[in-house]
Amino acid sequence: MSSPSSWIRNLTPITESLLAGVVGLVIGAFIMLAFGYNPLAAYRSLFVGSVGSVYSWAELFANATPLILTALTFAIAMRGGLFNIGAEGQLYMGALAAVSVSLLHLPAPFNWIVAILAAMVAGMIWSLPVALLKLGRGVHEVISTIMFNWIAHFFAFYLIANVLTDPQRGERTIAVSESARLTRVFPDATLSSGLFISLVTVGVIFFLLWRTSTGFEIRSVGYNPHASHYAGISIRKQVLRVFLIGGAIAGLAGAIVVMGRPPYYAVLSGLPQLVNLGFDGIGVAMIGRNHPIGIVFAAIFFGGLMTGGRIMQFDPGVPFELVRVIQGVIILALAIPELRRLFFLARERLAGRK
Amino acid sequence: MKTRSDSGPVLDKGDVLLEARGLSKGFPGVWEHLILDQLDFDVRSGEVHTLLGENGAGKTVIANILSGYYEKTEGEIRVKGKLVHFRSPREGLAHGIAMVHQELMLVPAFTVAENIMVGLDAPLFSYGIAGVEKRIQRLVERYGLQVDPKARVEDLSAGQQQRVEILKVLFHEPEVLLLDEPTSLLTPSEADQLFVVLRAMADDGKGIVFISHKMREVFAVSDRVTVLKLGKTQGTCQIAETNEDELTRRTFGETVPDYMERPEVAHEELALNTIEMVPSGLEKKPNSQGISLKIRCGEIMGLAGVSGNGQTELIEAVTGLVPPASGEVWILNADMTGRTPKEFIERGVAHIPERRREIGIVEQMHVAENVVLKDYRKTPFSKNTVLRHQQISSHAEKIVEKFNALVPDLWQTECRILSGGNIQRLILGRETWRKPPVIIASHPTEGLDAKAIRHTWELFLALRAEGSAVLLVSEDLDEIMSLSDRIAVMFEGKIMGIVDGKGADREILGHWMAGGTASAA
Structure with a gap:
């Protein structure tokens, strides 16, 4: 009965995630075979491309950085029993807020902090209506977050083309002022100090969930709202909390992408550097079992697939879509243990257990 | 076919x-x-x-x-x-x-x-x-x-x-x-x-x-x-x-339960007082009536009745889980009508729920966490919202020991793997250790062995002696008759009658429970 080690116990599904990864790669290999590619060569270049050099490691971590954050957004909501798939839209808003701060021409030591805070607030503002709709009208968060993702999508197009437009280049916004850009860790790679901001956030969320009364309440409501109500925990308050915290983290992700990824430091029309980061975060969170530590490893894995997947296109010529297929299969494979549990539960029910 | x-x-x-x-x-x-x-x-x-x-x-x-x-x-x-x-x-x-x-x-x-x-x-x-x-x-x-x-x-x-x-x-x-x-x-x-x-x-x-x-x-x-x-x-x-x-x-049943002798505890103060209160969910029943139930400090009120006759709704109303449809709920001279469960807890209302797995605990959380399910937010278990695991551990250890709960580990064991009896022991410990002035106990000994039942009864009498009021809801007439100072019988949302616990007539209680209107001699 010693010190708490709940996080270790929460990581025990680690084997399930690893197995799902293997299943994904194996099925991916069969698909490549079916389409006439050489899976061994493909995986070799995937592997070399993602972890073969210091440069590729740096790219891998650069790709993982925003995924860690968007996965945290999803995970904290899942811990609280909610299905928040709104990171995508909150991320756009965060990126645009961070860019717009450079209009203010703030002095150097503060402007990056202000930009990050503005992005977090923008993410929170974007998640607030979702929480209020749920509390006030019982609107399911899946519906409202999808809708708000699209609103954000087209609102971003509008802002890029009309409000935050770069006077020289109409297809992009103004750039983040140079003093507000996040430091690059390696001269040529896109990895920035944003990685450390992500990792600090991981630590903060870990602490919040397992070492504070706030996290206690979130987890309790997520597991059992009835017992939580009985214990005097306000369920409505947790809904608000989970969405606001999630929104802030997703907004932060947007800021880090736009402030830390060369060469443009601006939001491009069509949002190429932002699109899907929010949705990929859902997959990362699921592979990481909604645990902050698990999410870091899952994000590294996803980051590797993205980095190596590009190389895979050049050399053996396997289309990037196949990397997407592998990601999809892994996520499906992750559902297998859950299906097994449901199956046994159903059998127990039939055998007459209440 | x-x-x-x-x-x-x-x-x-x-x-x-x-x-x-x-x-x-x-x-x-x-x-x-x-x-x-x-x-x-x-x-x-x-x-x-x-x-x-x-x-x-x-x-x-x-x-x-x-x-x-x-x-x-x-x-x-x-x-x-x-x-x-x-x-x-x-x-x-x-x-x-x-x-x-x-x-x-x-x-x-x-x-x-x-x-x-x-x-x-x-x-x-x-x-x-x-x-x-x-x-x-x-x-x-x-x-x-x-x-x-x-x-x-x-x-x-x-x-x-x-x-x-x-x-x-x-x-x-x-x-x-x-x-x-x-x-x-x-x-x-x-x-x-x-x-x-x-x-x-x-x-x-x-x-x-x-x-x-x-x-x-x-x-x-x-x-x-x-x-x-x-x-x-x-x-x-x-x-x-x-x-x-x-x-x-x-x-x-026919056996005469032994009424547990206890000293007179004379308190005039009302611990729980409902005034013409219609619990939510009962207001739509034909000829629903307001319930006026008064329990003094230091008194055990047994509430007998076949389940499904409004006991659950009554409990939800007097613990704040669901605000009543009409009428008032007073706890220790404070009008608590429409207050939140948290306010009821802080006012000193403990609740041992009937559906212990569904409501009484969070099955996926660990034993220690469940022991402080209602106290995690208070000192010494947290300070400036940071949980203090040392304090939680030693408190949980005490409760587990005192109530003889069979628990492999405080921080490794999820409550869902415990048997119903052990879960009940943890809930009893959690709800009574503060010596709350009002205890709402629903089927508190269900699933316990004879020895633990005896311990629980003695615990309730000890709390009573210190001035706690207990509303004991049970279908087990033996338990009600052994423990209660007064016994009320509920049928279809109404209190059919109230008698003294000592020397209560089982047949009259049975008649009331079945909807009869026989009057106490």
Whole structure:
């Protein structure tokens, strides 16, 4: 009965995630075979491309950085029993807020902090209506977050083309002022100090969930709202909390992408550097079992697939879509243990257990 | 579906249709005793055989086993003398055994005929709706069920919907019909109409098993009655050879519980006071009444009654879980009407809930976390919202030790793997360690062994001596009579009467519990 080690116990599904990864790669290999590619060569270049050099490691971590954050957004909501798939839209808003701060021409030591805070607030503002709709009208968060993702999508197009437009280049916004850009860790790679901001956030969320009364309440409501109500925990308050915290983290992700990824430091029309980061975060969170530590490893894995997947296109010529297929299969494979549990539960029910 | 002719098979009255010998059923891990214990039961053609007993006596479980929904643990079942083993309700139906469940399982937007078609398996397309409607009409006429096959279910009253449920199984031409508390949703006059239908079906040669805990109904419809108590049969007899007093005694037990002597604790202050309070959920019942219940500090008030008579709603109102529909709830001279559960907890209301796994704990959280489920936010267990695991650990350890809970590890063990009894020990510890002024205890000793029951009773008396007020809700009359200073009986949302606990007359309590209005001598 010693010190708490709940996080270790929460990581025990680690084997399930690893197995799902293997299943994904194996099925991916069969698909490549079916389409006439050489899976061994493909995986070799995937592997070399993602972890073969210091440069590729740096790219891998650069790709993982925003995924860690968007996965945290999803995970904290899942811990609280909610299905928040709104990171995508909150991320756009965060990126645009961070860019717009450079209009203010703030002095150097503060402007990056202000930009990050503005992005977090923008993410929170974007998640607030979702929480209020749920509390006030019982609107399911899946519906409202999808809708708000699209609103954000087209609102971003509008802002890029009309409000935050770069006077020289109409297809992009103004750039983040140079003093507000996040430091690059390696001269040529896109990895920035944003990685450390992500990792600090991981630590903060870990602490919040397992070492504070706030996290206690979130987890309790997520597991059992009835017992939580009985214990005097306000369920409505947790809904608000989970969405606001999630929104802030997703907004932060947007800021880090736009402030830390060369060469443009601006939001491009069509949002190429932002699109899907929010949705990929859902997959990362699921592979990481909604645990902050698990999410870091899952994000590294996803980051590797993205980095190596590009190389895979050049050399053996396997289309990037196949990397997407592998990601999809892994996520499906992750559902297998859950299906097994449901199956046994159903059998127990039939055998007459209440 | 086997199609039999509509006139049904020819049955001789009095033939044993369905017979169970030595039927046992255990739910390992959930109950520490057998839910059915070596039970013998049969039903004959042409009779209505009533299963009478309190909730938890095992009535529903028998019906579920006989119809194939549950598997038995031991014993044998025979249909017309032939040994059978049902693995599913479908197999039961194939042998002519059908069950009508307590809850309605209908699609509201469908018509009566469409709802009945949902249950038919193979000939979904060959069986035209018109044919189904015609067959329903014939059944309606034969048994006087009075339902329009073309009516939408959502437009029907509860009584009519009940008839649809019966039609649904009648469509399969069963020989034995098991009805689990079919009157729970019905008004008394609808119930009387149902009894006419049951009689018509029995006269047609079917065997009817009718489950109830209401004495009036037992005498209104039965030919024979079997009394169940805690999974054991208390005997079967012809209804003509018994009377209400005898059945009441058999249902609720005969032994005289030993009233636990205790010193007088004279407090005038009211700990719990409800003023003309109608709990939410009861306000729609016909002639609902405000409940005015007053419990003084240092007093144990027993609330007896068959469950489902408004106890749950009353508890929800006095613990703040659901605000009452009308009236007021006062705790220690403070009007708490409409306050949150948290405010009730802070005012000193402890609650030992009935559904302990669903409400009393968070199953996926660890033992230590569950022990501080209501205290994590207070010092010393957290400081500036940061949890202090050392303090939580040592507190949880104390509770586990004091209540003899069998717990592998405070921080590794999720509560869901604990047995019901151990969960109850943790809840008892969590709810009583602060010596709260008001304790709402619902079935506090269910699932505990004799020694732990004794400990719990002594704990309640000790808390009482220190000025706590206890509202003890239980179906176990022995427990109520041993512990209570006063006993109130609840029936259909109303308090039927209140008597002193010492020397309380079991028969009067039993009458009140069954809805009788006999007055205390």
